Amino acid sequence: MKLYRFLSEDDTSAFCHKVTDALNKGWELYGDPTQTFDPVKGIMRCGQSVVKEVEGTYTPETKLGAH
Numbered sequence: 488m489k490l491y492r493f494l495s496e497d498d499t500s501a502f503c504h505k506v507t508d509a510l511n512k513g514w515e516l517y518g519d520p521t522q523t524f525d526p527v528k529g530i531m532r533c534g535q536s537v538v539k540e541v542e543g544t545y546t547p548e549t550k551l552g553a554h
């Protein structure tokens with residue numbers, strides 16, 4: 488099955504670490520990264536979609552971060 492996740496975080500090194508962790512666990516980048524301004528916090532936020540092929544059958548109970 489193909490899994491999809493959208494990673495997001497404040498525009499700090501924490502975002503880069505989150506994406507790097509996913510890549511090292513076998514996830515692949517999917518599409519372009521995004522960035523937007525959060526007016527409530529007054530900061531920029533980043534996002535990146537990732538996908539991964541794994542064994543099994545998808546159900547809504549699938550724990551995406553566990554793969």
